[in-house]
Amino acid sequence: xxxxxxxxxxxxxxxxxxxxxxxxVYASTLPQAVIRQYExxxxxxxxxxxYSNPYDPAxxxxxxxxxxxxxxxxxxxxxxMQPYRDFCSPSRCESEDLRPDGDGEWRVxxxxxxxxxxxxxxxxTVNSQYVSIYENRSLVVEANPFARGFVRVGENERYFAFxxxxxxxxxxxxxxxxxxxxxxxxxxxxxxxxLASVGxxxxxINIDVPWFIGLEWAPPPGQYGESGQLAAWRFDEIIKAxxxxxxxxxxxxxxxxxxxxxxxxxxxxxxxPPRPNVSADFDNHPYNTTQGGSLRGAGDVLFNxxxxxxxxxxxxxIMARWSYSPNIFAWEVIDSIDxxxxxxxxRDEVWLARLAETIREYDPNGHLLTVxxxxxxxxxxxxxxxxxxxxxxxxxxPIEAAVDQTQLTFQxxxxxxAIAQHPFLITEFSLNPWFEPTADDPSGVHIHNxxxxxxxxxxxxxxxxxxxxxxxxxxxxxxxxxPLALFVDGISWHTLKISPMVVSLVFNDGMDYEPILIxxxxxxxxxxxxADATYIITSDGASPPTSFMSSYLYGQRYNTVNAQPEIFKxxxxxxxxxxxxxxxxxxxxxxRLVVTIDGTIALAIDLSAGTSATSFSLPISAxxxxxxxxxxxxxxxxxxxxxxxxxxxxxxVFAIGDQEAGVxxxxxxxxxxxxEAVSAEQAITPVEANLRVPSMLTGSYRIEFWDTLxxxxxxxxxxxxxxxxxxxxxxxLLPIDTSMALRIFRETEAVNVVE
Numbered sequence: 119x120x121x122x123x124x125x126x127x128x129x130x131x132x133x134x135x136x137x138x139x140x141x142x143v144y145a146s147t148l149p150q151a152v153i154r155q156y157e158x159x160x161x162x163x164x165x166x167x168x169y170s171n172p173y174d175p176a177x178x179x180x181x182x183x184x185x186x187x188x189x190x191x192x193x194x195x196x197x198x199m200q201p202y203r204d205f206c207s208p209s210r211c212e213s214e215d216l217r218p219d220g221d222g223e224w225r226v227x228x229x230x231x232x233x234x235x236x237x238x239x240x241x242x243t244v245n246s247q248y249v250s251i252y253e254n255r256s257l258v259v260e261a262n263p264f265a266r267g268f269v270r271v272g273e274n275e276r277y278f279a280f281x282x283x284x285x286x287x288x289x290x291x292x293x294x295x296x297x298x299x300x301x302x303x304x305x306x307x308x309x310x311x312x313l314a315s316v317g318x319x320x321x322x323i324n325i326d327v328p329w330f331i332g333l334e335w336a337p338p339p340g341q342y343g344e345s346g347q348l349a350a351w352r353f354d355e356i357i358k359a360x361x362x363x364x365x366x367x368x369x370x371x372x373x374x375x376x377x378x379x380x381x382x383x384x385x386x387x388x389x390x391p392p393r394p395n396v397s398a399d400f401d402n403h404p405y406n407t408t409q410g411g412s413l414r415g416a417g418d419v420l421f422n423x424x425x426x427x428x429x430x431x432x433x434x435x436i437m438a439r440w441s442y443s444p445n446i447f448a449w450e451v452i453d454s455i456d457x458x459x460x461x462x463x464x465r466d467e468v469w470l471a472r473l474a475e476t477i478r479e480y481d482p483n484g485h486l487l488t489v490x491x492x493x494x495x496x497x498x499x500x501x502x503x504x505x506x507x508x509x510x511x512x513x514x515x516p517i518e519a520a521v522d523q524t525q526l527t528f529q530x531x532x533x534x535x536a537i538a539q540h541p542f543l544i545t546e547f548s549l550n551p552w553f554e555p556t557a558d559d560p561s562g563v564h565i566h567n568x569x570x571x572x573x574x575x576x577x578x579x580x581x582x583x584x585x586x587x588x589x590x591x592x593x594x595x596x597x598x599x600x601p602l603a604l605f606v607d608g609i610s611w612h613t614l615k616i617s618p619m620v621v622s623l624v625f626n627d628g629m630d631y632e633p634i635l636i637x638x639x640x641x642x643x644x645x646x647x648x649a650d651a652t653y654i655i656t657s658d659g660a661s662p663p664t665s666f667m668s669s670y671l672y673g674q675r676y677n678t679v680n681a682q683p684e685i686f687k688x689x690x691x692x693x694x695x696x697x698x699x700x701x702x703x704x705x706x707x708x709x710r711l712v713v714t715i716d717g718t719i720a721l722a723i724d725l726s727a728g729t730s731a732t733s734f735s736l737p738i739s740a741x742x743x744x745x746x747x748x749x750x751x752x753x754x755x756x757x758x759x760x761x762x763x764x765x766x767x768x769x770x771v772f773a774i775g776d777q778e779a780g781v782x783x784x785x786x787x788x789x790x791x792x793x794e795a796v797s798a799e800q801a802i803t804p805v806e807a808n809l810r811v812p813s814m815l816t817g818s819y820r821i822e823f824w825d826t827l828x829x830x831x832x833x834x835x836x837x838x839x840x841x842x843x844x845x846x847x848x849x850x851l852l853p854i855d856t857s858m859a860l861r862i863f864r865e866t867e868a869v870n871v872v873e
Contacts (some may be wrong), residue, residue, distance in 0.1 A: 184237070292369070292586055326370065331356075454490050546582060689741070815845070819836065824860065
């Protein structure tokens with residue numbers, strides 16, 4: 119039986135006549151507390167009862183009830199903890215030396231969001247007997263004009279904002295764990311320092327790994343004894359450090375590998391640099407029957423009631439101990455739910471919802487919720503139980519040859535943008551999913567390109583790189599984040615109606631262009647296309663992706679339920695040719711291919727049953743066009759591809775903006791500025807071009823030209839849009855051999871442009 123530390127308050131024992139139920143009342147002599155809004159109010163109190171497991175609310179269920187000045191009632195569970203002290207220092211040791219500092223104790227942590235006088239009571243039960251700790255105490259909260267509060271989904275439901283109305287645009291990296299031989303907490307503090315030094319504001323951390331922070335990796339299950347308390351103290355220190363440095367944490371609560379067998383790696387990992395052994399899995403977990411738990415198989419966690427009770431108990435403890443902090447950006451319930459054996463999205467969304475409900479119940483501050491999946495699963499990532507979606511993006515170096523990283527980013531984000539019903543982030547990316555890509559890209563060019571491409575294609579924050587400890591830190595790649603942090607500062611992300619937009623580049627005469635081929639259609643027969651979609655065909659692909667479009671154009675007599683015209687918007691830079699290739703026609707009935715360009719029929723041809731491998735070419739003039747493909751025959755025809763001969767120039771451009779507010783952000787990138795070219799020390803010839811931004815209101819625009827490698831403003835220009843310009847803002851660019859970003863503001867209407 120556990121016995122609590124000596125009492126520091128006067129204890130008044132009394133009996134309350136309710137049958138045989140006794141009670142204990144603890145009377146405080148503490149003075150009235152005074153703190154500032156959004157600051158931590160922490161209460162430490164004794165509990166002189168006997169119990170065997172302080173982490174089991176069936177034995178000990180102590181709750182603080184706070185009543186705000188406006189009458190709102192907020193309940194916060196108390197928690198038991200063991201304080202620690204570091205008996206070493208970074209100057210003398212490679213990692214911390216944590217040892218218990220006094221006896222275990224009970225605490226309540228609470229962050230008031232409203233100024234004024236609060237009242238609170240702390241009471242509950244121990245072994246079903248009522249206990250009163252404090253009765254009707256007072257807490258005075260002073261207004262704090264400098265506090266930003268907690269992070270929420272913003273007004274426009276695409277980006278994030280603080281309680282006080284400031285935008286929050288996440289920029290940072292994964293910092294999922296450290297380990298003793300890798301510097302432990304000392305390394306973590308250095309990583310946070312490095313992030314803060316470049317203006318970053320985000321880190322993603324896993325608090326369910328046994329080698330660093332893992333509450334429940336030592337048996338028995340449902341208890342967080344010595345190893346769990348040591349881990350929890352580490353996270354206490356990380357939260358404090360994040361608060362001091364302005365870093366906001368996305369916290370992974372359940373590691374998927376705890377309920378999966380580690381499969382090993384398909385590659386040989388380099389022997390240096392040193393790294394933790396990440397092979398811990400279900401075989402080592404206390405929920406496993408071999409470790410004293412109740413699960414015979416890893417996937418049983420989705421069905422076993424006792425295991426689910428243990429998980430909810432753990433989540434309750436986490437909320438009690440850490441939900442006070444505004445620097446928790448979001449709780450990630452689990453990082454890769456679809457890797458749990460036997461997972462079925464349609465069924466196990468209920469499992470996820472129960473865990474989310476537990477978090478909502480015990481988190482008084484309503485932090486954002488998200489969930490991780492290896493592939494985007496609509497039933498999970500669009501679930502109402504989460505607040506924002508996330509995706510990951512890995513190439514498979516060194517097993518597979520690399521594809522263009524910038525195009526991959528565009529296509530990944532376009533897919534998310536077409537499917538996601540919440541704000542969305544790319545929370546992991548790298549060239550290599552198994553170890554750091556130092557040999558391929560020591561200077562981090564792929565990180566630079568991914569960061570800028572991600573925000574300029576519509577993500578709710580910058581994409582988050584992986585391999586923080588073995589790649590980013592030793593190669594000092596934090597500097598890649600600074601230009602982006604400077605560039606996004608001051609934009610009212612959460613109130614502007616920002617979305618991806620199509621802009622174009624005009625090159626000098628004689629420029630060579632590459633063709634673009636569209637052939638990644640969904641080729642499953644009877645598949646349905648994305649309803650009412652218009653596919654915007656840029657020089658880097660389609661948005662939404664044409665993989666959402668059926669390759670079958672169904673006829674007017676058969677398969678009519680899936681029959682619909684397919685609409686493309688194209689933007690050829692010069693006069694060129696479009697070639698439409700047909701793979702085949704139904705053997706049962708004829709088809710009729712009709713292609714209209716800007717409302718005029720450009721091609722109408724009958725295709726007899728059984729026709730295969732035929733193609734048609736159409737002239738296309740420079741400029742914007744709407745192209746519609748339809749089948750007015752009886753039965754289906756299948757498209758093989760659509761090719762536009764001259765479409766892709768040496769520069770690419772991505773842009774987002776709110777044209778009505780006169781705000782546009784753009785990134786222009788030289789296609790040859792890649793990690794492959796830089797590693798091979800290839801010379802890149804600068805290219806000149808004009809940027810054309812359509813559908814802009816008349817007025818004067820301020821144009822800022824930014825160097826994306828050092829964060830400096832290269833120059834400022836002012837360009838007018840008149841009625842004669844037809845709403846087109848034409849900007850002459852400096853020669854580009856790497857990349858350049860632009861911030862465009864309409865100066866004649868500055869409302870809601872910057873904060």
